[in-house]
Amino acid sequence: MAVATAVALLAALGGALWLAARRFVGPRAQRLHGSGDAGLMHGKTVLITGANSGLGRATAAELLRLGARVIMGCRDRARAEEAAGQLRRELSQAGESGPGPGPGPGPGGAGELVVKELDLASLRSVRAFCQEMLQEEPRLDVLINNAGIFQCPYMKTEDGFEMQFGVNHLGHFLLTNLLLGLLKNSAPSRIVVVSSKLYKYGEINFEDLNSEQSYNKSSCYSRSKLANILFTRELARRLEGTNVTVNVLHPGIVRTNLGRHIHVPLLAKPLFDLVSWAFFKTPLEGAQTSIYLASSPEVEGVSGRYFGDCKEEELLPKAMDDSVARKLWDISEVMVGILK
Ligand SMILES: NC(=O)C1=CN([C@@H]2O[C@H](COP(=O)(O)OP(=O)(O)OC[C@H]3O[C@@H](n4cnc5c(N)ncnc54)[C@H](OP(=O)(O)O)[C@@H]3O)[C@@H](O)[C@H]2O)C=CC1
Numbered sequence: 001m002a003v004a005t006a007v008a009l010l011a012a013l014g015g016a017l018w019l020a021a022r023r024f025v026g027p028r029a030q031r032l033h034g035s036g037d038a039g040l041m042h043g044k045t046v047l048i049t050g051a052n053s054g055l056g057r058a059t060a061a062e063l064l065r066l067g068a069r070v071i072m073g074c075r076d077r078a079r080a081e082e083a084a085g086q087l088r089r090e091l092s093q094a095g096e097s098g099p100g101p102g103p104g105p106g107p108g109g110a111g112e113l114v115v116k117e118l119d120l121a122s123l124r125s126v127r128a129f130c131q132e133m134l135q136e137e138p139r140l141d142v143l144i145n146n147a148g149i150f151q152c153p154y155m156k157t158e159d160g161f162e163m164q165f166g167v168n169h170l171g172h173f174l175l176t177n178l179l180l181g182l183l184k185n186s187a188p189s190r191i192v193v194v195s196s197k198l199y200k201y202g203e204i205n206f207e208d209l210n211s212e213q214s215y216n217k218s219s220c221y222s223r224s225k226l227a228n229i230l231f232t233r234e235l236a237r238r239l240e241g242t243n244v245t246v247n248v249l250h251p252g253i254v255r256t257n258l259g260r261h262i263h264v265p266l267l268a269k270p271l272f273d274l275v276s277w278a279f280f281k282t283p284l285e286g287a288q289t290s291i292y293l294a295s296s297p298e299v300e301g302v303s304g305r306y307f308g309d310c311k312e313e314e315l316l317p318k319a320m321d322d323s324v325a326r327k328l329w330d331i332s333e334v335m336v337g338i339l340k
């Protein structure tokens, strides 16, 4: 038994070191061809939920560099302001030594960063946020539903929803619906939804959407990610002819803070860290598809599709079931109070 464990550990270690070497030798994350032009997003307003960490932060950094006005919709103002300060510093440092006419708003220059409070676990917060957006923002060119929570212990949102279903799906469902008018007035505009390959293990159990009968943290995460895809397809159908597109993606496996609820034994932590460092994407690599769908001219007019690594991918039949998508939409409207 001990020998087998040692062999397994050595194999994992060897694999991780080989992959780590490959990452150093291989090409680092290239900025997207064609959409890396400074100023590409000049004059455009982008809202990113959960932009203070991981994928959302990396997405914000790149779109800011491309000249967008980036609104960070975050639940914790201190963490968001800290992230915004870091992003502004990174940008000005790059501006001093980077290409192009240097930092600061203006044609070819970088964009600007705005922090607004948004807690997707509170419908009251979502409504207040959207009211502020509609009062203060003349346009919204891109909405990126990025925020997410992964395999947390059983918790409920302020409105009584299972936390992962509430944050990953229902909060974004209400947010998107309340901002649709602004997106339509800003057309051509785009909605980008961040899902996950783990949708494949999800089922929409209409009898127990809040998992009150039984709770399985990974099934609930997968359910919320399947809901992201069904929401995207139903929304794309409802947006036909409006010049507002909506697409959904998976970023691969990315080294972020998403694993905060995973308990890793202290002794195993160094191995997990090595494995994730060797195997997982960096946030910049993981964010490439979000950036692509938000900014690339290649997908102008494309809607209702599922992407990975900046390429369209096939979905399992359960993610293409339009009757389930419509039923989820109708129930979601009631749950968030759009329909009484
Ligand atoms: N990392 C990965 O391997 C994968 C990630 N994804 C998806 O990528 C997206 C981004 O996650 P990732 O960057 O990895 O993880 P992080 O934990 O680094 O970022 C998640 C972001 O969501 C925010 N968030 C969580 N709960 C709420 C809430 N109630 N209201 C507002 N914002 C909230 C977090 O805010 P705070 O900092 O305050 O917690 C944080 O900014 C998620 O949708 C996730 O499902 C999909 C597949 C793989």
Ligand SMILES: CC1=C(/C=C/C(C)=C/C=C/C(C)=C/C=O)C(C)(C)CCC1
Binding pocket: 150, 196, 197, 198, 250, 252, 253, 254, 255, 256, 257, 258, 259, 260, 262, 264, 272, 273, 276, 280
């Ligand atoms: C980074 C990291 C971890 C988290 C991993 C996570 C959160 C993976 C999420 C994968 C998903 C959501 C895949 C979806 O397709 C651990 C294991 C805590 C250990 C330390 C390093």
